Amino acid sequence: MEQKNDPSFADIWEELNYRGLVHVSTDAAELKTLLAGPPITFYCGFDPTAPSLHLGNLVQILVMRRLQLAGHKPLGLVGGSTGLIGDPRPTAERTLNTRETVAEWVGYLSAQVARFLSFEGDNAARMVNNLDWTAPLSAIDFLRDVGKYFRVGTMLKKDAVSARLNSDAGISYTEFSYQILQGMDFLELYRTYGCVLQTGGSDQWGNLTSGTDLIHRAEHASVHAIGTPLITNSDGTKFGKSEGNAVWLDPALTSPYAFYQFWLNTDDADVVERLKIFTFLTRDDLERLERAVEAEPFRREAQRTLAFEVTSLVHGVAATEAAIAAAGALFGQGELAELDAETLGAAVAELPSAKATAATSVVQALLDTGLVSSLGEARRAIGQGGVYLNNEKVADDTATLEGSELAGGFAVLRRGKKTLAGVTFS
RNA sequence: GGCGAGUUACCCAAGUGGCCAAAGGGAUCUGACUGUAAAUCAGACUGCUUCGCAUUCGGGGGUUCGAAUCCCUCACUCGCCA
Missing domain, CATH: 3.10.290.10 (RNA-binding S4 domain)
Structure with missing residues (x-):
């Protein structure tokens, strides 16, 4: 349960790689040196596209936390402005949410991200909102001061954009511009906080490099980006869905019970990878569980450990134990009729x-x-x-x-x- | 602004006047088998007062005994030209 990096690794870069968290990055050798050196400031952004974060975001949060535990200083960014635009999905244009909705969601997300980071000590985290520096910018300033650094040819080549151009959905100028906004965020954070690293999902790679390129041009400085892999299930289905719905971090949207059950039902083929990414278990623990999956799969020790660790991380140990007790009562061998009112009531709750x-x-x-x-x-x-x-x-x-x-x-x-x-x- | 192509159920996609509640695939759900796993096999998958009825094929209007299929119109998307 204790959150710490595994000391058996030479440095955090080694550990991130072991856990399979680095899919793409800027120069690996430089990053390794940078991360092994004195504390740096890095950031990861979350766009308010829903009232809660989901499991995909949890991957990013845990990368942030691991980097923080390694001594680095996290900036948690919520996309008050980027959420108003929407990053291009490969399939179709997004429906714009109202400003009120986005502002409300920014509040929720900010609080959720903050829960996983430490705001104490030398490398205390800080939450920022990109609306703060984007809102005051006029269209003219934007085009003159930022737009000049962006080449349309480069922008068109980004996967997210080209996928849309090649689809029959097309892309609006609004979404096309998204990468510029995200690039500006990195530049702003570089200038204000000396932020030199952005992390995010590999599907954001185009947006991450948008920032490193902009800083290169505007500040003649080299900064870094790490893209985490897209997590997929071994059977080809989408990770993070339960009965077709996203698994949310907000207990009001996905109950701790349902959350625990989600992890408990992880495939044998996927469970070790999940443990690496979503828990703070050490390499020794992971290797032992990996052997357990092979030798005694029916005991599902790895799944139980995974479910316990992640549910505790997100909802706390008490809620996790309640979820386990409920499952025990409901899935147990005993007759439901034999359960007392208190046990049953807690389970039904x-x-x-x-x-x-x-x-x-x-x-x-x-x-x-x-x-x-x-x-x-x-x-x-x-x-x-x-x-x-x-x-x-x-x-x-x-x-x-x-x-x-x-x-x-x-x-x-x-x-x-x-x-x-x-x-x-x- | 001009010309052309397109908009079908959760997604992809057939269907070009009746045999269409709409082929096929994927996703999803259920059953069997299991370890609250995977794979496999079988079934289901618009709604309802379910051997029948109602409402669907971008929106609206029309032709017809009868339309997803034909006509008009609006909206949106894509492409080529300007």
Whole structure:
């Protein structure tokens, strides 16, 4: 649980590479020297495209934290201005969010990032918002002072831009300009704080180099960038999705229980890589778990460790233990009917739930708890034999909750093997 | 501004007057097998009061007994030309 870098590595650069966190970077030898030397200031930006950060962002946050633990000084940037523009996605133009929404999300994200960094000591972190230096800039100043450093040919070659130009979606001037804004951020932070390194996802590489190039031109200085790999599942699906939804860091959007379950269900083929990236376990621990996956996969020790470590990191140990206890009660071998009201209540509290009465139909309860999205789907699920009420298969789609009330006034609905919801009788 | 091409369900993509609630693939969900894993096989996948009905094929209007398919119009996208 303790957050520290593994002292068995010669320096943080070695450790980042071991953990598979460096996909692309500026000159590796220089970076290694830079990171092994006296403290530097670096930054990583987060755009407010949602009210919460998600697991993809957590990778970046942990890179920041590891660098901070190595003595370097982090600047956590929230994109108050870049969030108003939107970086080009490869598929299609983004819908612009209102200024009010973006401002609100900036607040949420800023607080989330701050939780993972230390604001004490010589290398205390600092949060910045790029709206602070972008908002006062006039269009004329922007074009004269910044635009002149950018060549359109270079801008067109960036993957994000060229993908869009080659697609049938095209790209607006607004999104095309995004890379300039991000480049300006790096320049601004270089000037104000002496920031010499930007980290980010490899999909941001074009934007990262936009900044290093700009500083090169405007300040004749060499600064650095590190791009982390895009994390993918070994089966080819997207990492960080649970039932089609993003896994958020905000407990109101993804409950600690669901968060824990997400990690617990990690594939054997992926679990070691995840441990390297998302935990502070040492190389020794990781190698031991890797052997455990091979020798005794059914024990799922690596998955349990991963789920515990990451959930504790994000939601705290108490919430994690509650999630584990809930899973134990709900997935345990014992009968649900034998659980006492307190245990059951705590377990149900971790699940999505809805109020109902004994007369409520099972299909309606499935819909109310969000286990299905329509009554038709609920009937279909029952017809497929995929619905359980208090661990007993529901055979008839006209069934009601009659007689299903357990201790404390709850019932447990399940869809499939592991999608659970609680019902509270009123 | 001119000319051409295009807009189909979560995504990709067939369909060019009735046999279309709309092929195929992917994603997703369920079942079997399992370790709350993967792979594999099977089924489901617009909604509803489900052997039937209602509403979908960019928006609106029209032709027709009948339209995703034909016509008009608006919006958006892409390309070429200016």
